[in-house]
Amino acid sequence: MARRDSVLLFIPALIGGIIIVSIFLLDIQLANFQETYFREVADETKRNNYFLVRFCKEQLEAGNLENLRRLFRSRGPNPMVAKIIARGRGLVVETENSPDYLAEHLRSPVVRGIFRQNEQEDVLVKYDESLKSFMIYHSAHFRAGGQEYLLLMAAKCNSMTMLMRQTRRSMIVLTVLGLLSAVVLIAYFIYLVRSPLNRLFASMSKIAAGELESPIYVPRYGLVREIALCLQSLTEQLKKQIVSLRDDASERKAILDAMTEAILLINREERVERCNRTACRLFYPGADPTDPGTPECPAELLELIRSTDDSGLRSGEFRIRCGEKELQMLANTVAFTRDGCRYVLVTLTDLSDIRKLEADRTEFIAAISHEMKTPLTGIVGAVDAINNGALDNEEYKTRCIRTLTLQSERLHALLQNFLTLNALETMRRDGENDFLPVQPQAVIRSSVDVCRPDAENAGITLVAGECPTLEFPGDALLLQQALNNLIRNAILHSGTSRIEVSAQLLPNGDLDFRVRDYGCGIAAEHLDRIFKRFYRIPSSRSKQNGNGIGLAIVKHVALYHGGSVSVETCPGEGACFHLRIPTGA
Numbered sequence: 121m122a123r124r125d126s127v128l129l130f131i132p133a134l135i136g137g138i139i140i141v142s143i144f145l146l147d148i149q150l151a152n153f154q155e156t157y158f159r160e161v162a163d164e165t166k167r168n169n170y171f172l173v174r175f176c177k178e179q180l181e182a183g184n185l186e187n188l189r190r191l192f193r194s195r196g197p198n199p200m201v202a203k204i205i206a207r208g209r210g211l212v213v214e215t216e217n218s219p220d221y222l223a224e225h226l227r228s229p230v231v232r233g234i235f236r237q238n239e240q241e242d243v244l245v246k247y248d249e250s251l252k253s254f255m256i257y258h259s260a261h262f263r264a265g266g267q268e269y270l271l272l273m274a275a276k277c278n279s280m281t282m283l284m285r286q287t288r289r290s291m292i293v294l295t296v297l298g299l300l301s302a303v304v305l306i307a308y309f310i311y312l313v314r315s316p317l318n319r320l321f322a323s324m325s326k327i328a329a330g331e332l333e334s335p336i337y338v339p340r341y342g343l344v345r346e347i348a349l350c351l352q353s354l355t356e357q358l359k360k361q362i363v364s365l366r367d368d369a370s371e372r373k374a375i376l377d378a379m380t381e382a383i384l385l386i387n388r389e390e391r392v393e394r395c396n397r398t399a400c401r402l403f404y405p406g407a408d409p410t411d412p413g414t415p416e417c418p419a420e421l422l423e424l425i426r427s428t429d430d431s432g433l434r435s436g437e438f439r440i441r442c443g444e445k446e447l448q449m450l451a452n453t454v455a456f457t458r459d460g461c462r463y464v465l466v467t468l469t470d471l472s473d474i475r476k477l478e479a480d481r482t483e484f485i486a487a488i489s490h491e492m493k494t495p496l497t498g499i500v501g502a503v504d505a506i507n508n509g510a511l512d513n514e515e516y517k518t519r520c521i522r523t524l525t526l527q528s529e530r531l532h533a534l535l536q537n538f539l540t541l542n543a544l545e546t547m548r549r550d551g552e553n554d555f556l557p558v559q560p561q562a563v564i565r566s567s568v569d570v571c572r573p574d575a576e577n578a579g580i581t582l583v584a585g586e587c588p589t590l591e592f593p594g595d596a597l598l599l600q601q602a603l604n605n606l607i608r609n610a611i612l613h614s615g616t617s618r619i620e621v622s623a624q625l626l627p628n629g630d631l632d633f634r635v636r637d638y639g640c641g642i643a644a645e646h647l648d649r650i651f652k653r654f655y656r657i658p659s660s661r662s663k664q665n666g667n668g669i670g671l672a673i674v675k676h677v678a679l680y681h682g683g684s685v686s687v688e689t690c691p692g693e694g695a696c697f698h699l700r701i702p703t704g705a
Contacts, residue, residue: 135305139298143291150287157280158245158254165243165258173262173271176204180212180264188213200275201226207268225251226274245277253281316344324351332359382449382468386425388461390417399468402440402447421451425464428453437471447472498527555593555681560623560631563596567603568621571611575619578611585622585634592631592703594681599633599701602677605670606635606697613657614639616694630683630700638694642687651675651685674699 179187192202192215201222203214225248244257254277262269319337326334336355338348373396376383382399384392392415395404403418417425420440428434434453439446448471455464502520568584575582603621610619616639624632642650642657649655656668671685674697678685681701689695 135302137302139301140295143295143298146294147291150284150291154284161256161277162243162245165256169243169258169260169271169273173260176269176271177262177264180204180267180269185213189216192216199278200273202271202273205270205272207270209267212269221251222274222276225255226272251276253277254284312339312342313344316342316348320344320348320351327355332362380470382466382470384417384421384466384468386417386421386464386466388463390422390425391415392417393463402468421453421466424451424453425466428455428464445472448475495527495531498523499531502527555595557591558594558596558599559589559591560633561587561589563599563603564621564623564633566596566600567607570600570604571607574608574611580611580616581618582607583618583620585620587623588625588631590625590631590703592701594701595677598677598680599699602674602699603633603635605674606699609670609697610635610637610639610695614641614694625703626700629703631703633699633701634696635699636694636696641691641693642689642695643691647687647689650687 175191176188179185188204192213199219199222201215201218203226204212206212228250246255246257247253248255256273256275256277258271258273260271262271316337316339323334323337327336332355336348336352338352339345376396377398379396380398382402383396384399384403385394387393392399404415418440420438424434424436424438435451437448437450439448441447450469450471452467452469453464455462457463502523505516505520564584564587568582572582607619607621610616614637616637618638620634620636622634622636624634626632646657650657651671651674655671675685678699678701683699683701685700686698687695688698
């Protein structure tokens with residue numbers, strides 16, 4: 121920096137040089153002004169002396185020397201000496217009371233030489249060293265009355281002399297001031313600019329090298345202080361920008377890690393340069409996603425990546441195994457160039473749940489179609505029989521009406537259960553829980569009373585067991601429907617002779633509704649699926665009277681109340697269903 125900023129020293133030197141050149145040019149202009157001024161003075165003097173010579177000539181011809189003496193006695197602003205000399209006769213008239221130094225000056229050999237050289241009329245303006253003043257010398261030859269005369273005049277230019285002297289002094293003062301200014305500027309640049317700039321450059325070099333916390337040198341005063349303060353402000357802004365960029369990078373990384381889609385950035389060597397947590401979990405289980413290493417690209421993606429051109433997207437579905445699960449993935453790839461290198465960005469979406477939902481939807485449509493087919497077939501058959509004259513036969517009429525009634529009730533029950541299940545799922549998603557105080561004794565009593573006729577028709581004893589006395593927030597109608605479904609499920613499928621409905625307060629504060637039977641029990645392979653909609657355990661004895669929605673409704677009633685449902689069973693010894701509801705105690 122010391123060598124590079126030496127050019128700054130030329131700035132004050134240049135300013136000083138400009139001042140000196142300006143003074144030199146001013147001196148030239150002054151000389152031109154002086155020459156022009158004296159030329160005009162000479163011309164004006166010649167014009168005035170023409171009339172003077174004419175007047176003198178007239179007075180000499182008339183012999184009025186007194187008028188000439190009176191003329192020469194007139195005093196002007198500048199001291200003057202004048203003489204009229206007749207050739208061969210000597211002095212005729214001269215100025216009276218003129219300064220002695222002018223009279224002596226006029227007789228000096230130098231001035232005589234000046235007049236001698238000017239044989240014709242002429243005016244000369246010249247600075248005289250002896251008098252330290254500018255002088256105007258005038259000589260004119262003329263004839264009067266046949267006699268030749270010579271007019272000699274010498275006058276001091278006091279005003280011009282004073283003007284030029286003051287101007288010269290001012291120029292000298294300006295020259296000295298210019299030189300002093302140049303010296304002061306050089307000293308200023310050396311001590312107040314160059315040295316602070318060197319120190320400022322040293323501190324900024326550290327910051328440029330990455331030491332952002334390095335302090336910036338700020339002088340106490342001067343122009344460099346303002347520059348240093350601006351650089352300090354810029355450095356603070358740079359620090360904030362860097363912090364902001366780091367925060368943005370962390371935020372983007374957090375967003376990518378929070379995404380359920382797997383994201384991988386593949387370089388031209390077909391290695392993974394970056395990936396989020398989902399991708400690590402899928403392809404590199406146990407690896408740290410922050411590890412800067414570049415693992416190889418998953419083999420499942422290589423074909424798709426190699427087929428991705430630089431002009432568009434590529435999409436494809438494939439299966440990968442993650443642990444013990446096989447996942448259906450949708451891959452989207454896009455190629456781009458950064459810093460002259462080709463990269464491929466891959467996003468992977470897990471379609472397993474979507475495919476499962478599609479399968480469930482297909483299964484649901486098939487199941488609901490199958491469930492509705494039987495009652496609709498009965499209804500259509502009864503209607504055909506009526507159209508064919510069954511009303512004319514009392515026995516056929518009664519049978520058709522009974523068929524229409526039973527199948528309509530079955531269809532209505534199916535639709536009602538389906539609507540109830542759908543309403544429960546909607547209320548769970550919306551978070552609706554307008555609960556009122558519920559007494560478990562009332563719920564159990566209502567369920568037993570509703571289901572008792574069906575149990576008696578099936579030859580089953582339905583008993584209401586022990587129940588704690590308390591209140592808890594809940595929906596009494598939904599809880600009663602859940603118990604009804606559990607009781608009817610036991611009536612239809614268990615083959616039991618006794619069903620017990622009770623409730624017990626658990627140590628954790630939950631209320632456990634229990635529906636126990638002593639029938640055939642449930643095989644272990646069905647336990648994971650009995651609470652799914654439309655699932656029915658194959659049974660020869662029940663002839664598939666159910667529709668597979670009852671236990672699904674029980675599950676969603678429990679979830680709506682924030683509880684759970686489970687079953688304890690042993691084949692041949694019956695089953696006990698538990699509906700656990702939080703009481704908030």
